[in-house]
Amino acid sequence: MRRDSRLSRMLHVLIHMDRHYKRATSETISKMLCTNAVVVRRTMAGLRDFGYVRSEQGHGGGWELARGLDQITLLDIYEAIGKPPLFAIGPSVDQPECLVEQAVDAKLGDALKEAEALLLERFRTVTIADIAADFDRRMPEGQCNIHGNIHAEQSASG
Template identity: 65%
Template sequence: MRRDSRLSRMLHVLIHMDRFGGAMTSDMIARMLDTNPVVVRRTMAGLRDAGYVRSEKGHGGGWVIIRPLSEITFLDIHNALGNPSIFAMGVAVEHPECLVEQAVNAALGSSFDAAEQLLLERFASVTLADLASDVDQRWPTEPDGKWTGPGSIFEHLPKSKDSE
């Protein structure tokens, strides 16, 4: 079964974008995520429409974050992505007249609803700044706050014009 990893991937992208310090093209982001730039543009459009990023045109253009990480929660990004389903599990609907299936679906449905509500409340309490702080503790940084070392996106991408 295919999982929807857009939330995880966009959180990943947004933290890298913040630390990159300049516009990141759809091609750069696509290379980082091992996907197609069209997929990146489509996904980033939801974040743009919600007011978290903007697209800069022309030479040196690309996607930039326009809100501080401290003002963006996991729930904000989840919502900007169209509220993707939290659970891959679901209830059976093959025999809706079956009383056992009805009871199972009622029990599972209320459990799924409660778990989803709890998770969304947690998403609302965690900001991208919280996530970036955790990452910063794991990674050595330059004095300007940009990451260095193995695994850094900066090993594989051209420097932004601001960092030259």
């Protein structure tokens, strides 16, 4: 794998769910994300545990939003997927004995902590509704997007 795309994927799908008139099945969502229904259920489980979405089993079941997109920040979703590591670089060991190594890791750690704080602050202050608004500005007609066919399919089968 190259990079962890769960945050991006969950934001993506939550916006679609907001525009969806009914519950979306894992299968439907998996097609939006070009992946597998099990991957969807696995990742969305965290969002359900944190109360951002609900899932219903059985016939007619599926996923739906549990609150408005303006009530969910990027930080919320980041935490709901388990706060995966943000950085791909870091020290070689956690608690080095060598004092030189300690000094190196302290300096590097300071820079990383600053960058992390900035990133999480952005996550904290941006809601998913903000992103949806960006989308609406790009597509003011409110018309089709790449997943329009999936919505139609869902409409036909429902």
